[in-house]
Amino acid sequence: TGGCNSQTGRVASSVFFYFVCASDVCMTFLPCYCIFVCTDLLPASGGEKVTKEFLHELLNILLGYICKSSRRSGKVLDFHHPHQLKEGLEGFSLQLTDKPETLEQILVDCRDTLKYGVNTGHPRFFNQLSSGLDLIGLAGEWLTSTANSNMFTYEVSPVFILMEEVLLKKMQGIVGWSDDEGDGIFCPGGTISNLYSILVARYYFYPEVKTRGMRALPQLAIFTSEHSHYSVKKSAAVLGMGSENVLMVKCDESGKMIPVELESSIVAAEERGLVPFYVNATAGTTVYGAFDPFNDIADICHGHNLWMHVDAAWGGGLLMSDRHRMKLQGIERAWSVTWNPHKMMGVPLQCSVILIKKRGLLQDCNELGAEYLFQRDKPYDVSYDTGDKSIQCGRHVDVFKFWLMWKAKGSEGFGSQVNKCLENAEYLYDQLQRRTGFELVFKNKPEHSNVCFWYIPPTMRGLPPGPDRDTRLHQVAPRIKHRMMEQGSVLIGYQPLGDKVNFFRCVFSNPATQQEDVDFLLDEITRLGNDL
Amino acid sequence: TGGCNSQTGRVASSVFFYFVCASDVCMTFLPCYCIFVCTDLLPASGGEKVTKEFLHELLNILLGYICKSSRRSGKVLDFHHPHQLKEGLEGFSLQLTDKPETLEQILVDCRDTLKYGVNTGHPRFFNQLSSGLDLIGLAGEWLTSTANSNMFTYEVSPVFILMEEVLLKKMQGIVGWSDDEGDGIFCPGGTISNLYSILVARYYFYPEVKTRGMRALPQLAIFTSEHSHYSVKKSAAVLGMGSENVLMVKCDESGKMIPVELESSIVAAEERGLVPFYVNATAGTTVYGAFDPFNDIADICHGHNLWMHVDAAWGGGLLMSDRHRMKLQGIERAWSVTWNPHKMMGVPLQCSVILIKKRGLLQDCNELGAEYLFQRDKPYDVSYDTGDKSIQCGRHVDVFKFWLMWKAKGSEGFGSQVNKCLENAEYLYDQLQRRTGFELVFKNKPEHSNVCFWYIPPTMRGLPPGPDRDTRLHQVAPRIKHRMMEQGSVLIGYQPLGDKVNFFRCVFSNPATQQEDVDFLLDEITRLGNDL
CATH class of the missing domain: 3.40.640.10 (Type I PLP-dependent aspartate aminotransferase-like (Major domain))
Incomplete structure (x- = not known):
């Protein structure tokens, strides 16, 4: 059913095959999905072949995303407004119809869904308490959904x-x-x-x-x-x-x-x-x-x-x-x-x-x-x-993904992961005190991986504390975040709390994050907020 | 990074490769997982290769399960009591330790988890309102967990x-x-x-x-x-x-x-x-x-x-x-x-x-x-x-798996799927009336895909209605179910309801199920309950 290194082929079933898998691990030949639909997959009689090829191609898409996610050169997100996505960007239509799409279109939809989503596994995604993409956990999820229990x-x-x-x-x-x-x-x-x-x-x-x-x-x-x-x-x-x-x-x-x-x-x-x-x-x-x-x-x-x-x-x-x-x-x-x-x-x-x-x-x-x-x-x-x-x-x-991760890491592995995230928080805390233009929301060293701070743009640095400064400062974090989302280079949350105006909250829970990402975050905030 | 059809190999990194993937689609060379652990996967620097090979090997395990699930020759379940599984069957240990396991062991754990589970996608699993394994839905779940949002x-x-x-x-x-x-x-x-x-x-x-x-x-x-x-x-x-x-x-x-x-x-x-x-x-x-x-x-x-x-x-x-x-x-x-x-x-x-x-x-x-x-x-x-x-x-x-299924089937595809399940229910209803030893719990044609019935073993067929017959009949379904679980050939639920003693409830929601499976169910109940 197809050999290696040839670009096209033809098999007994007279289905055209072409080479689509560019992974360096798996060289496969895939059927022309423009003619197959979901009813050709298992449990269809004789559906094993199409099923295997379809899932292999899906794996290649997912692997492409996983590899890209872990690269710092890639964007954290590619922001679009709701109306833009709803209008159908580059042919990606969210609308549902009465008629089936081909498997080829389904794979394209999968690619597009990932493309317009937010890359929560990126080492510079600091927006939520949950981040990162643990591959053993992911394997656990894939098995869980296959078992469908x-x-x-x-x-x-x-x-x-x-x-x-x-x-x-x-x-x-x-x-x-x-x-x-x-x-x-x-x-x-x-x-x-x-x-x-x-x-x-x-x-x-x-x-x-x-x-x-x-x-x-x-x-x-x-x-x-x-x-x-x-x-x-x-x-x-x-x-x-x-x-x-x-x-x-x-x-x-x-x-x-x-x-x-x-x-x-x-x-x-x-x-x-x-x-x-x-x-x-x-x-x-x-x-x-x-x-x-x-x-x-x-x-x-x-x-x-x-x-x-x-x-x-x-x-x-x-x-x-x-x-x-x-x-x-x-x-x-x-x-x-x-x-x-x-x-x-x-x-x-x-x-x-x-x-x-x-x-x-x-x-x-x-x-x-x-x-x-x-x-x-x-x-x-x-x-x-x-x-x-x-x-x-x-x-x-x-439970399964968690069990599998525990097997793979041992209790000790979880301990190291937590330690690393808290080291990143300490590093950020130290940097905030060394750099110009940043102010901590509370002075003590953070106990967890949360670090809360304001960025004070140059034009505001001489202002005395008081309602005028607060009003201006309240708008700084949202504006920087807005620019961040447009650029897609990094993502971090902000909020007001009690009598404190909008401030950034950075949290570390992704073991992929390194000190260079912390430096990047501060550089980027400075770059995006410098003129405010 | 490894060619086709050779059984062993050696690459620059001096990692031994051996051939483990028996799929007819993908011929790959995998690293010796006995030396790799989870920290070799992404986001580890240079972890792309191990990541790809690990997920490809996982895919082969899952594909093996998916293909087996759809074959009628395979068992629905391989029942073991809680104490048996807890004692560690054939080396499958549920216990968690401080130290990490190798990726090889993780893959073995994945295989074992599937082996001792219940095959809810099998065409003869009638135990629950949810059954079957829709492959587009599965693809959707895999993507969802990869996006981890x-x-x-x-x-x-x-x-x-x-x-x-x-x-x-x-x-x-x-x-x-x-x-x-x-x-x-x-x-x-x-x-x-x-x-x-x-x-x-x-x-x-x-x-x-x-x-x-x-x-x-x-x-x-x-x-x-x-x-x-x-x-x-x-x-x-x-x-x-x-x-x-x-x-x-x-x-x-x-x-x-x-x-x-x-x-x-x-x-x-x-x-x-x-x-x-x-x-x-x-x-x-x-x-x-x-x-x-x-x-x-x-x-x-x-x-x-x-x-x-x-x-x-x-x-x-x-x-x-x-x-x-x-x-x-x-x-x-x-x-x-x-x-x-x-x-x-x-x-x-x-x-x-x-x-x-x-x-x-x-x-x-x-x-x-x-x-x-x-x-x-x-x-x-x-x-x-x-x-x-x-x-x-x-x-x-x-939502994503559902959206993807709708794209792949269209509204019409869901309609056909529902029709097919209800046709199976009608077929079962007809068969129950034709076969000896079965009694319907309510006489009307079922409106949904639920069909409720008793099996009356030969020794009970002459008994007059009343408390004595009810007491005996109440034990028939649990006993047959017990034997079914031991044999693993088919799975169906039972329960009492109001003044009605234990009866079987068959439900159809898996489009993989065919009339031959309905016949098999009735044959199997007869075979397992004949001597009660």
Whole structure:
């Protein structure tokens, strides 16, 4: 079926072949996709050949993208406005029709989709807490989608269900829980993980809520810091608890919750007739990367008999590093922990975990025992049918890529990766102090890989602090970002926070990033903002 | 870098190569993975070569699995008990260590993971509503994980955000809504879709619930049929409404909600002081595949000013077929619709949608406006930053595989696929009536692809109806299923329902399934159950 090094060929089936694969690894001959359509692929009878060739060609497209992504010479993005993409750039049409396209067109669509997307694996993409492209994780995702299974029962996902158990136990041990405590589940993102923690905490104190609802309960109150993630408020709204019953506790200047403020908030809430039951502490806040003082918070929770949750969606990864894990001291006293391996550990999206210390609560809180899924008369140990622990029914397999990465790196590999990201943050912190025109948002060395700073253009450097300067400074980051997006050379986020006007937040979670990329970022900000 | 047809080789880097790829398409030379580890892959400097070879070898493993999956001679599963897999079968260890494994071992782990899993793409896997392995969908998933992006903003996912808009509009049009109505979002599974519908309905009638919680509201009541999915109750529990405030409406013998029963349930609830606000109707119930009478239900909802939701997670796919879409007549009158393309349309897991008729509600209900993500001072139309519509923060890209499949099949291709699955169901229904020893659970021709039946072993065929026969019959399906799992030849689900003892439910959603597979299923049940 075709040999090497010839440019054209003809086979018995009289399909024309031509040479399209330029990879230096794989020299193949591909059918003329202009005549094949999806119904020629498996399960079509005799579809093996077209299937293999189609997927090989797809692999070449993906490999081309992967290789380009890791090159600094390539762009991070090629920005177009929504109306431009909708009009159909260079023949790339998003519209869907009644008639099928050929496989050739499908491959072109794949190329175009990648072309107009954002290269989140580029070493100069600093825009989000999740970045990079781990190739073992990617291999895991490809296998997961090939297996196309679902996490509800052992019956359909025996291997993945056991891998989930292995990883949850591993993570519980790393948090510091003993062998006879700990439960959990993989779920679709950190917000849902945090929602689980409030849901389970509410059930723990008031199990009647499951059948009777919130009207059977007193008015509950939740405590979280003003720097914490908005998912606490969002969850309270979803759970019918009301976002105004989430009380925001003051932070110190580096973004850590102030324990005496927590204590006084609790007392004040009780005086207003609310019933405190849950405190969210954060390990790695979204903007500053701050770690709350967990032991102090645990003492207060213990004193008031409150559920203590730690949102370590972003900071959990630091538990993998011997150098940094002491920043999470006291997390072992939490009753639940959110931890997103898809952030600091570089696992492909999506991979998020909720850990619950007390076993059985998750099941009791959520189970409804649907008999078409969770029959008790199965021929195996049905405690492995973990689907009824979940608020979902079908649940995507998010565990395999993580398991495979752990196999490939070992715990130590994750530790080195985290250390490297934090070294980049320290390097940026040092550079910001050395270079002209940059100002740190908070003075202390960052605890996580978040570094927050302003760029002050030359014309603003002499201005006295005050509302006029603030108004001008507020516009600097958005304008630079706008130019950055147009140039596509680098991408970084910005936001205001409290009384602070728009500032840049740089985060490192991609082990591909080197010091030269940090230098490039600062050079580029200077170049793009110099005339503002 | 290696030529064709030689068995060994040596290159400048003095890495040994050997021939491992037996595919008839791609003849490649692969490095000796026993010396390479994950840090040799990209982004390692010079890692392109190892990366390409590693992913090519992975592709060969996945292709081997895909080809085997579609062959009837292969097993559906190779069952092992949890303790067997945990002990480490044939060296396949699930345990994780501190040290890294080689890439060679990683590839072996990939092979083993597939080997001990369940082959959900096999033409004789009838166990779940989702089955099959669509290769275009698979290609879409591989690209999605390579792009490794997130749905929160246009900034990071321009193409995927626009594809979501295109698909939501398409689906709204197919449901029957006009161009100036319709909103929605892709979310992680049908249960979450149904949860969204209740959440948004509650907000529509009582917007104060978002800030003040359920205690500020009267005691609300939800109505759904006794055959509907358990997610309605689960959502009520999560949302703080209480599962006992979900009132179950009686169905007729084919599993359809009886409208007069709905009317009287509403009146009875009001008399008890509850406030009805939401009715869930089902298009394709989980077990029977029944369609509720949507127009009658819509009339009742209109009369009482209730939110009408249609859970078309399973039945929505029939809208794609000119032959079957009339079974969903009246769905256009719903205020929200759940539709899972990952079920009847064969999209790889996970792909689920909630559609909301009234625009803006989803955003108003869920937005919290986190400034680090949803800045208003961006250089593009920020109405495309759809992430604040979601109850998630990060959100997996579930749309691309679906978009790509639509391109490849056209609307017509989905229609043919649905027709074929329903033809298989009709064939099974006919065969059950012709063969000895089978009994239908309900007499009418199935409306969806669900076919429910008992197998009556020869020794039971003369028994009179009654508790003794029921007790024995209840054990037949589990025993046959047990043997099926051990043999691995075919997989089908069973459950009791109401006063009916355990029966088989066969569902068809895999277009790979042919009439010969239906025959095989019945032969196999007879063979395995003959001596019971």
